[in-house]
Amino acid sequence: MEMLDHLVTGFSAALTLQNVLFCLLGCLLGTLIGVLPGIGPIPTIALLLPITFGMDPLTAMIMLAGIYYGAQYGGSTTSILVNMPGEASSVITCIDGHQMAKQGRAGPALATAALGSLFAGCVGTLFIAAFAPPLSAFAQKFNSPDYFSLMVLGLVMAVVLAHGSVIKAVAMVLIGILLGLVGTDVNTGLARYTLGISGLWDGIEFLPIVLGMFGIVEVIRNLEKPAGERITISTKFRDLWPTRKDFREAWPAAVRGTALGSILGILPGGGAVLASFASYTMEKRLAKDPSRFGKGAIEGVAGPESANNAAAQTSFIPLLTLGLPSNAVMALIMGGLVIHGMQPGAAMMTAKPDLFWALVASMFIGNVMLVVINLPMLGIWVRLLGAPYRFMYPTILMLCVVGVYATTAEPFQIVMMVIFAAFGYVLLKFGCEPVPLVLGFILGPLMEVNLRRSLQISRGDPTIFFDRPISATLLAIAAGMILLAVLPSFRRTREEAFKE
Amino acid sequence: MTKTPQTITRRTAIALAGSTLAMPWVARAQGAYPNRTITFVCAFSPGSGADTLVRYFADRVQKVAGQTIIVENRPGAAGNVSAEFVARARPDGYTIYPHAASSTAANMHLFRRPPIDVAKDLQMAAKINRQAFxxxxxxxxxxxxxxxxxxxxxxxxxxxxxxxxxxxxxxxxxxxxxxxxxxxxxxxxxxxxxxxxxxxxxxxxxxxxxxxxxxxxxxxxxxxxxxxxxxxxxxxxxxxxxxxxxGYPMDQLAWWGVFVPSQTPRPIVDTINGWFKQVLETDETREFLGRFGGDVAIGTPDEAQAMLLRTIDQWKEFVLVAKLPQQ
Missing domain, CATH: 3.40.190.10 (Periplasmic binding protein-like II)
Incomplete structure (x- = not known):
């Protein structure tokens, strides 16, 4: 009950007019930048940080946090509507979310994402309130070998979640890893695979890859089709809202996604991304008819959207308890706290409990606000899809170009995007999916550094991965998943062999 | 960052206006430095701890200088991208680069072909802090x-x-x-x-x-x-x-300073030095830097430049000791 007392104090501090207004402002800004690719939460918060110097620390934190989870939320909108993921964690939503939109079910897809996010956001926040200290103790048990095994598991999932040929999925993951290795090597400081181009020293950027392979390829694919065969639009309210059947299918997925996201979110580095992929894999595994996935299965939206939102909330845990930022946005928020004279970490809960609990309370308020802001927008978003495609596609292309240019201010990155768009189009023609490639690209470098670090520690002895219980368990799960994925096709070939 | 093209056009436009009209009032207006927006170049991506430091100074110096200061993030190649950008910028005092001077100096030895000669293409306008690993x-x-x-x-x-x-x-x-x-x-x-x-x-x-x-x-x-x-x-x-x-003698200070293009006129350099001095002398800044484990460092442009040259020399030896590879 102590927690309830804390939450009550928190709510009373967070529910002042000023704080609520800035929470609303943060959520609005976050939604907006989430919808626009390229203008992610990082530059936005960086730009706003100096303005918050003069503000009350609590108000500042509430606004910055609102931008962060608002962006997670807005990112799914463009994924669903035009197959253009603005954030890494909404890449997976493209698969089934955009299929739903193509079938004229953009409304239910957006509503599912919104409601799933609300549920996950609230549960994730409760998680912070109730379990922050024990969870951070758990996260502290993760050493380099454990991270390596976690990344292996993540990449195995990337193969399992692909629908189509396993070999093609493996190839995509491997290409993704190779792309992820481009750039300066951490250990030796030497440039790898940069072809002497200085724009590649820091590696390939994320946005040129996803906007090229998803956004632009989608435009090409649509233009190939004869007009009239494109999206059918219905803006009747009945069709905007998920049906009872949709709810029945979506809610267990949202609950599972939330659980996965809450746990993976506390691990630094790609927690939200990993959570959304893991949730999708799990839903596909558990589904009675996995073939529906990739063709507009509502679980494929509900699960990952809940997972990434839950992870976005729980990624505050390492910052608030260990003083370790789990991603770049958290690093910025940490900078903000330090400037306001606070030392993020376990001491914050005891030294500044009012601030800690008010921040937690504001997350509840913010999540409710996000749904209130977004549900009335459903009709507008969906109607947007009804615009003639000759107006839509130049807009999408422009947003892609502006988005890529805005993050780096280097024309080179636009060239990269065009190259990846061409590459993505070739893959499309060969029936290869880009999603495993993106997962390989994100997780591959993490896997590499942890592999090399572990082997440096063990002086090259690979048993370090089996001696540690966490690492061994994760590897065992990965091995199990490979068996599950390979056995059916193995059995099938055997059956076919027997037939002859 | 999204503002980059805008500022460049504006800057070019003003430069053009100045050179073509060349009216006496323009000359007078240019004399009264600063009379327009100043840019702080930041070599770190938005969100890093160092970015916070640059933005803190942008905010405080802005109040002292009486002109808007915008921060432009130009990350990449261990700070070389920013250093090169500043070295090639117009030496008019409107492009200022507060950065870790020790790592700028180190880049002279960490890169096989450094894009600029830090000692010649840049000059120090002020010191900011010193800290240590x-x-x-x-x-x-x-x-x-x-x-x-x-x-x-x-x-x-x-x-x-x-x-x-x-x-x-x-x-x-x-x-x-x-x-x-x-x-x-x-x-x-x-x-x-x-x-x-x-x-x-x-x-x-x-x-x-x-x-x-x-x-x-x-x-x-x-x-x-x-x-x-x-x-x-x-x-x-x-x-x-x-x-x-x-019992293990070493003197490895990491320190921050303020760079400007090397041709920047001395009166402007002195003005910039004065702004930073004013900000650095406040208790607020001392506490702010103290939280990052650093001491305020105040020095004339010449002192800062001399320290830069010393640091460049020091790193020659460090690179050998730590067997650091050159890019």
């Missing part, structure tokens, strides 16, 4: 001094490991190893935070890390700071001993 062990460890650490590590030979992330930490640890005759092996991390779990579980014996990380973890009782690489104790952290006083 630190050697840390878990708070629960029985090791309480560098001597304890050496006694613990020597019998282990190359079986023990240490964690490093930034180049300065690597240089500090390698210098220590040479002085103490140790064979401890290095494990690389992308940032200090990543190495925390491996340090706490004892997978690596110690870490050589930046002061922000060390102080924050020490204040939370997870890590213990054994020594700093500074020549003498820093005012912000008088309780932390140096390597030198524990």
């Amino acid at each position: 630190m050697i840390v062990v878990p708070a629960s460890s029985p090791i309480n001094s560098i001597k304890d650490l050496t006694d613990h590590l020597r019998p282990l030979g190359d079986k023990a490991s240490y964690a490093s992330a930034a180049t300065s930490g690597k240089v500090m640890a390698e210098t220590y190893k040479v002085l103490a005759n140790l064979k401890t092996e290095e494990v690389n991390y992308r940032d200090a935070g990543e190495s925390l779990n491996d340090m706490l579980s004892g997978q690596v014996a110690f870490g050589a890390h930046d002061p922000v990380f060390c102080l924050s973890q020490a204040s939370q009782g997870r890590l213990k700071i054994l020594a700093t690489a500074a020549g003498e104790r820093l005012k912000a952290i008088p309780q932390v001993p140096t390597m030198t006083e524990q």
Whole structure:
């Protein structure tokens, strides 16, 4: 009950007019930048940080946090509507979310994402309130070998979640890893695979890859089709809202996604991304008819959207308890706290409990606000899809170009995007999916550094991965998943062999 | 960042207007520096700790200078992208580059072909701070001094490991190893935070890390700071001993300063120096920098330039000691 007392104090501090207004402002800004690719939460918060110097620390934190989870939320909108993921964690939503939109079910897809996010956001926040200290103790048990095994598991999932040929999925993951290795090597400081181009020293950027392979390829694919065969639009309210059947299918997925996201979110580095992929894999595994996935299965939206939102909330845990930022946005928020004279970490809960609990309370308020802001927008978003495609596609292309240019201010990155768009189009023609490639690209470098670090520690002895219980368990799960994925096709070939 | 093209066009437009009209009032207006928006170039991506530092000064100097200051992030190639951009910028005092001067100096030796000659293409307008890297062990460890650490590590030979992330930490640890005759092996991390779990579980014996990380973890009782690489104790952290006083002499200061293009006229450089001096003399700034484990450093442009030249020389040796590869 102590927690309830804390939450009550928190709510009373967070529910002042000023704080609520800035929470609303943060959520609005976050939604907006989430919808626009390229203008992610990082530059936005960086730009706003100096303005918050003069503000009350609590108000500042509430606004910055609102931008962060608002962006997670807005990112799914463009994924669903035009197959253009603005954030890494909404890449997976493209698969089934955009299929739903193509079938004229953009409304239910957006509503599912919104409601799933609300549920996950609230549960994730409760998680912070109730379990922050024990969870951070758990996260502290993760050493380099454990991270390596976690990344292996993540990449195995990337193969399992692909629908189509396993070999093609493996190839995509491997290409993704190779792309992820481009750039300066951490250990030796030497440039790898940069072809002497200085724009590649820091590696390939994320946005040129996803906007090229998803956004632009989608435009090409649509233009190939004869007009009239494109999206059918219905803006009747009945069709905007998920049906009872949709709810029945979506809610267990949202609950599972939330659980996965809450746990993976506390691990630094790609927690939200990993959570959304893991949730999708799990839903596909558990589904009675996995073939529906990739063709507009509502679980494929509900699960990952809940997972990434839950992870976005729980990624505050390492910052608030260990003083370790789990991603770049958290690093910025940490900078903000330090400037306001606070030392993020376990001491914050005891030294500044009012601030800690008010921040937690504001997350509840913010999540409710996000749904209130977004549900009335459903009709507008969906109607947007009804615009003639000759107006839509130049807009999408422009947003892609502006988005890529805005993050780096280097024309080179636009060239990269065009190259990846061409590459993505070739893959499309060969029936290869880009999603495993993106997962390989994100997780591959993490896997590499942890592999090399572990082997440096063990002086090259690979048993370090089996001696540690966490690492061994994760590897065992990965091995199990490979068996599950390979056995059916193995059995099938055997059956076919027997037939002859 | 989205503002880049805008500012450039505006700047070009003003330059054009100035050169074509060349009316007396324009000359007078140009004389009254500063009369338009100033740009602070930041070599770190938005969100890094260093970005916070640049934005703090942008905000405070803006009030003193009476002109809007915008921060332009130009990350990449270990700061070379920014350094080159500033070196090629118009030397009119409207492009200012507050950055880690020690790492700008180090780049002269870390790159086989440095894009600019830091000593000639840039000039220092002011100093900002000085800080030092630190050697840390878990708070629960029985090791309480560098001597304890050496006694613990020597019998282990190359079986023990240490964690490093930034180049300065690597240089500090390698210098220590040479002085103490140790064979401890290095494990690389992308940032200090990543190495925390491996340090706490004892997978690596110690870490050589930046002061922000060390102080924050020490204040939370997870890590213990054994020594700093500074020549003498820093005012912000008088309780932390140096390597030198524990018998391992070294003087490796990481310091920040303010760069401008080398052709910037002296009166403008002096004006910029004055702004920073005014901001640095406030208690607020002293506390702000102190929280990152650094001391305020105030100096004339000439003093700062002399320190830059010394640091460039120092790094020649550091690169050899730490066997750092050149790009």
